[in-house]
Amino acid sequence: MTLSGHAVVDRLSRALPGLAADLLEIAASIHAIDRLVPRPTERQRPSGTVWTRSLWADIPVREPNRWRQQAALLTQLLHWLTDDDWSVEFSQLQSGAGVLDTPQQFLFDTVPDGTVPVLFSGGLDSAAGLALELLHGDAVGISVHTNGLMRGVQRRVLATLNEASHHQCVPLQYRVSVHNSTETSQRSRGLLFLAAGVATAWAVHQDHLRVFENGIGAVNLPYLRSQQGAQATKSVHPLTLRMVQDLASAVSNRPFVIDAPAIALTKAELLRRTPSTARKALGLTVSCDVGFAARVPEHRACGACTSCLLRLQSLSAAGLTDLLPMDIHERRGHDREFNLNAMIWQVTRMRACLDSPEPWQRMVSEFPELIDVTGLTQQEVVRLYRAYVEEWSSNEDVVRSHGRARRESRTVALCLMRPEARPDNPHR
Amino acid sequence: MPDDDKLPRSLSRRWWRVLKAFQAGESQEAIEYHVAKATAETLRITRGIPELPALGAQMYLDAATGYGADGSSRRALPAHIPTRLAWQAIDVLSAVMKERLVLTSPDAAAQLLARRVVAEVAYAFGLDRMAPVLMSDGFDPVELRRRFEGIARSNPLGELARRLLAHPDGSGLRAPGRRRLKLATADLMDVDIEEML
Numbered sequence: 001m002t003l004s005g006h007a008v009v010d011r012l013s014r015a016l017p018g019l020a021a022d023l024l025e026i027a028a029s030i031h032a033i034d035r036l037v038p039r040p041t042e043r044q045r046p047s048g049t050v051w052t053r054s055l056w057a058d059i060p061v062r063e064p065n066r067w068r069q070q071a072a073l074l075t076q077l078l079h080w081l082t083d084d085d086w087s088v089e090f091s092q093l094q095s096g097a098g099v100l101d102t103p104q105q106f107l108f109d110t111v112p113d114g115t116v117p118v119l120f121s122g123g124l125d126s127a128a129g130l131a132l133e134l135l136h137g138d139a140v141g142i143s144v145h146t147n148g149l150m151r152g153v154q155r156r157v158l159a160t161l162n163e164a165s166h167h168q169c170v171p172l173q174y175r176v177s178v179h180n181s182t183e184t185s186q187r188s189r190g191l192l193f194l195a196a197g198v199a200t201a202w203a204v205h206q207d208h209l210r211v212f213e214n215g216i217g218a219v220n221l222p223y224l225r226s227q228q229g230a231q232a233t234k235s236v237h238p239l240t241l242r243m244v245q246d247l248a249s250a251v252s253n254r255p256f257v258i259d260a261p262a263i264a265l266t267k268a269e270l271l272r273r274t275p276s277t278a279r280k281a282l283g284l285t286v287s288c289d290v291g292f293a294a295r296v297p298e299h300r301a302c303g304a305c306t307s308c309l310l311r312l313q314s315l316s317a318a319g320l321t322d323l324l325p326m327d328i329h330e331r332r333g334h335d336r337e338f339n340l341n342a343m344i345w346q347v348t349r350m351r352a353c354l355d356s357p358e359p360w361q362r363m364v365s366e367f368p369e370l371i372d373v374t375g376l377t378q379q380e381v382v383r384l385y386r387a388y389v390e391e392w393s394s395n396e397d398v399v400r401s402h403g404r405a406r407r408e409s410r411t412v413a414l415c416l417m418r419p420e421a422r423p424d425n426p427h428r
Numbered sequence: 429m430p431d432d433d434k435l436p437r438s439l440s441r442r443w444w445r446v447l448k449a450f451q452a453g454e455s456q457e458a459i460e461y462h463v464a465k466a467t468a469e470t471l472r473i474t475r476g477i478p479e480l481p482a483l484g485a486q487m488y489l490d491a492a493t494g495y496g497a498d499g500s501s502r503r504a505l506p507a508h509i510p511t512r513l514a515w516q517a518i519d520v521l522s523a524v525m526k527e528r529l530v531l532t533s534p535d536a537a538a539q540l541l542a543r544r545v546v547a548e549v550a551y552a553f554g555l556d557r558m559a560p561v562l563m564s565d566g567f568d569p570v571e572l573r574r575r576f577e578g579i580a581r582s583n584p585l586g587e588l589a590r591r592l593l594a595h596p597d598g599s600g601l602r603a604p605g606r607r608r609l610k611l612a613t614a615d616l617m618d619v620d621i622e623e624m625l
Contacts, residue, residue, distance in 0.1 A: 224560075
């Protein structure tokens with residue numbers, strides 16, 4: 001595993017505090033383990049069980065006693081995020097031996113006090129949120145990239161946002177890469193991003209972090225009841241944010257707040273609030289599940305995953321149709337129709353609940369996962385899903401038909417090809 | 429942030445039979461019995477929920493005494509899916525019908541829980557997995573949802589829930605057989621042959 005914070009330290013002209021470096025190294029180590037240990041397949045695990053693994057880690061840190069005291073909070077958080085049974089131990093790291101340690105001394109702070117730390121992934125929500133933040137003042141945009149493509153997207157989006165704003169966002173990018181990884185689910189990725197955010201906030205003497213994610217994506221209710229636990233990812237779930245906040249507060253012995261200003265909004269509602277000057281930057285963002293994967297030809301969006309479909313729906317509902325992706329890369333095994341039907345199925349169930357005289361009770365009964373939602377009132381939850389259902393009512397046709405012409409022309413082109421020339425021919 | 433959500437969609441042979449029954453336009457009653465059979469098989473294979481009667485009684489006790497009302501927020505859910513569904517069902521029943529639970533008895537609460545769990549198992553292992561497929565076949569999602577709700581409330585699944593409490597570990601659990609009314613010969617003259625099959 002490679003973890004590099006040089007770019008951040010150089011840009012800040014400030015070393016990461018020991019506790020901040022510990023947090024980030026813990027999150028990176030956990031992420032590496034998560035990516036290196038394959039989950040059991042459905043055939044390999046006992047019948048009727050989820051994809052749980054039993055994982056153990058011994059992580060060298062600068063302040064092991066502090067972390068040992070909070071080990072229960074950490075393992076609880078990890079179980080919630082990954083469905084795995086984690087056992088984490090901490091040992092003493094030799095002075096100066098940490099990957100984030102720097103021998104350099106700095107004289108001046110280059111980031112003014114009061115600059116707001118904002119998490120920035122390179123996706124639509126975080127770019128929209130940063131654009132809103134830059135209306136009011138300067139910010140630091142904290143991101144983690146795992147390959148050059150992701151780094152490039154994050155840089156371009158931030159540069160474009162800066163061009164369009166009177167205020168400036170200082171880009172702070174960490175690099176994390178795991179070599180020879182075999183597991184693609186990487187449910188600990190959310191912790192890695194949040195840890196980078198908290199660590200950098202501490203480095204700039206702040207006790208809060210801002211995370212922009214729409215409520216629908218953050219809560220991420222299962223589309224189908226066959227999805228169990230973290231099969232519907234919980235990277236920025238309100239409970240995840242609260243658990244990371246609690247961990248940061250407990251380990252530092254002072255309150256830390258993770259603020260999610262867009263949690264009561266749908267993705268389209270967030271986009272509608274974004275200044276029009278940010279439109280160009282929004283067009284550069286990537287939402288696709290495989291959009292940053294190096295293996296995808298020309299790095300085009302797949303147009304079939306639930307992230308791509310939600311992006312389509314929200315851009316259409318927000319009236320940003322000029323940003324709808326025209327160039328998609330459909331992969332074999334990615335069933336756009338199944339995914340879209342699953343999303344519509346979920347919306348159908350929601351609509352039936354929301355139309356009833358007791359919408360909250362019906363929603364909880366249909367989606368028990370709502371019990372875990374913190375930080376939103378029952379009324380806010382009901383309003384959020386009403387807005388989401390309404391958006392689908394007027395945009396389902398757009399999402400369903402988007403890219404159809406291109407898909408159909410590709411099918412015709414494949415039919416016209418000689419069999420031996422087709423890309424799906426194994427003997428080609 | 430990209431989600432990479434996983435949507436399990438594989439169906440066992442019994443559940444595949446249910447899908448075929450929908451696609452072939454079989455009657456709702458026939459499908460209810462197919463679903464009960466498939467659910468019973470799922471519960472047998474996954475070894476049921478051995479602690480179900482105790483969970484039901486505990487749910488009643490918690491409702492009556494006011495304990496355990498803070499939901500599952502930080503509780504580590506078990507890896508075993510039927511048990512996980514039972515715990516979730518307890519959270520839901522405690523949240524939305526606590527007053528009613530207080531007025532029941534431990535046995536009645538266990539029955540209520542079993543009823544919900546059986547329906548959730550049917551959704552998780554079968555019905556929800558096939559919903560997107562049936563929508564591709566032209567089924568209207570609103571109508572499909574109505575039919576699924578009918579199945580969840582049907583007598584065969586209710587009877588299966590009762591039997592699950594008697595066989596909570598799933599061993600020997602059988603779905604109720606499809607009862608056919610004995611008709612008098614004179615009445616049989618007015619019944620379509622297809623209806624009798």
